[in-house]
Amino acid sequence: MDLSALNISAGTLFASLIWGTIGFGFFIYGKKQSAFIPMLSGLALIGISYFIASPLYMSLVAIGILVVMWVLIKRG
Numbered sequence: 001m002d003l004s005a006l007n008i009s010a011g012t013l014f015a016s017l018i019w020g021t022i023g024f025g026f027f028i029y030g031k032k033q034s035a036f037i038p039m040l041s042g043l044a045l046i047g048i049s050y051f052i053a054s055p056l057y058m059s060l061v062a063i064g065i066l067v068v069m070w071v072l073i074k075r076g
Helices: 010-033 036-051 055-075
Strands: none
Touching: 010 036, 010 055, 036 055
């Protein structure tokens, strides 16, 4: 299948791979530790590649999710 027909760039695929992998790691960590915040953040990181096509905006949203997760964990 031709990726140009799907309107997917190499940058989008790479960003999806990176943020999806990080999200999967947080999801597994949250599930094993019974920690809701990392598990939910992991699902959000996995899901953003379905809704955001731009690698720049995808990365900005992913960094935002990670910052929010860090703040929520620090607050207890």
